[in-house]
Amino acid sequence: MPTLRLLAILQTDCPTCRLITPYLNKLAANATPIAAVSQDSEKDTSEFVRQMEVRFPIQRDPGFALSKRLEVVTVPTLYVLDENDRIVRQEPGFDKTALNEIATLLGLAPVATPYDGAPASKPGCTSRHLEVQTEDAAAAALDLHSPRGAKASSIQLADSDDPYEYCYRAFGDALPVVPPTAERVEKMLRAAARDPQEVIARIPPCYGEATVEKIAANAVMAGCVPEMMRVLIPLARAVADERFNAHGVQATTHFAAPLIIVNGPVRRELHFNSRQNLFSNTARSNSTLGRALQLILLNLGGARPDAIDMSALGNPGKFSYCIAENEEENPWEPLHVEHGLARDQSAVSLFASEAPHGVSEHNARTARGVLKSISYALATVWSYRACMGYEATVVLGPEHVHSIHHDGFSKQNVREFLFENTGVPLRCYSGDDPGEGFAQRGLYKEITIDGEPCYQKFRAPEAIKIVVAGGTAGKFSAVLGSWASGPRGSQMVTYPI
Amino acid sequence: MPTTLVNPMNERAPQAAPAAPRLATLQGKTVALLDISKPGGSVFLDRVELLLKQRYGVTSVIREMKPTFAKPAPAGVIEKIRGADAVIEALAD
DSSP states (O other): OOOOEEEEEEOTTOHHHHHHHHHHHHHHTTTOOEEEEESSOHHHHHHHHHHHTOOSOEEEOGGGHHHHHTTOOEESEEEEEOTTOOEEEEEESEEHHHHHHHHHHTTOOOOOOTTSSSOSEEOOEEOGGGSOOOSSOOOOOOOOOOSBOOOOOEEEEOTTSOHHHHHHHHHOOSSOOOOOBHHHHHHHHHHHTSOTTBEEEEETTTTEEEEHHHHHHHHHHHTOOGGGHHHHHHHHHHHTOTTTOHHHHHHOSSOOEEEEEEESTHHHHTTOOOSTTTTSSOOHHHHHHHHHHHHHHHHTTOOOBTTTBOOSSOOGGGTOOEEEOOGGGOSSOOHHHHTTOOTTSOEEEEEEEOOOEEEEOSSOOSHHHHHHHHHHHHTTSSSTTOOSSOOEEEEEOHHHHHHHHHTTOOHHHHHHHHHHHOEEEGGGSOSSSOOTTSTTGGGOOEEEETTEEEEESSSSGGGEEEEEOSOSSSOEEEEEEBSSBGGGSBOOEEEEO | OOEEEEOOSOOSOOOOOOOOOOOSOOTTOEEEEEEOSOTTHHHHHHHHHHHHHHHHOOOEEEEEEOSOTTSOOOHHHHHHHTTOSEEEEEOOO
């Protein structure tokens, strides 16, 4: 096998170069021949090496001689070179699949997983020697990918200070919090068993560092048990995943709040409620995990109500919004299995959600009858006449599931039936003031539902997510509308625990 | 016994970005109009463009649109309006 080496061309202020550096560190950890070239000054390069804890040799490129010779267009660009310096592979930008293929070429194990919080791919920046020169001074490089954050400061309370009142004054949350004393945070950190200064994620929209220690302090405030740290670590990564788009979810004037859906064995191990009253304040785990996420979003992400969070009407889920799937009553594959994980793998999913809209159906006995009732509620998601742009999570109650499954419906059958039977009659799009959804109707698909011409509500069956949850008495389900959805809005994300 | 708390807040000081110097006049200037792609934004900006040219002597207008109002403007959009003397952003419905 020929001896291959890796050369990376980097810029210190390019966000994609900062994104890729921890992966290059992983490659370098195996004594792989890897070197980098920085297109920036000695000072900027040294600061980059310090912040990013660079573990491979990095040289400068005076006069961009090497960049010009290699005809670099984008930074980062990775070159795999053979012993004669011939280019075996060239990879511009950041791409997890490409990184893993390069690792394989170098005889190494994969270095990128889908669940580390980083996007699957990201384009790079223009190579410095091709940049249009401007008179402006360069802005300081944003530090969004360094692996370690600052230690949290300590706050000494006077004996006369009531810790609860102090927390209200200093941290500004509307509900009481458990004071994050050094002793309580220490218990959380022991359970987490990680470096307290490790940055797990940076929380949008202000991109505050969610170090293990900061997550622990917020978990204490929410009332979590220390064992909840193993759920909070992947949850912090999930909420900062670009596909979920917390930047938009937290700043919108809409109702959306992140709904946590818990799957797998962790439901039993940490006593999550997946049965009756699951949207209510019944289980410590549901209530405190949802609350911890909200505190992390507020205290580290910075989207405070009436400052960055300008939601016109808000959402009661912003106190806490966390359910678990009732997998025991689910005859189909649970949510996390649909998303590619093993059934015995615990997982958290996030959905940018409106408040639950109840669907009562006590008379219908067939799958079609029950699902018809749900389809009428689904048609009202976002705004009755707005089609194609939105999604929904349907929480099917066990009694409804029993009727549906009895008629031989698979989960995909349920989704397709709801997709085909949810629409808005064309007669609703007339009048002097046609309203929201009217202007986009050129994009809609016309279908016939029960003999009536309609616009199809959803763009695909996959826009309807199915979760089985709730108590076994009572024929109820719930429809949860989305925020703006898809790649231009927020996408559901699922992370293994 | 005194209580010690671990600070749970983001302690990183926000980087202040000073506002650009105000323009003394719009006469002869280039103004960028950024539509965030909310419904009605183009109607509003059409009127603004007309008024800027007719009443204020703006010579050049750059029209750009974000692909979605739900996310920050991509680098390509920002690059196209970078050379303008002023930017007006149509923020919402």
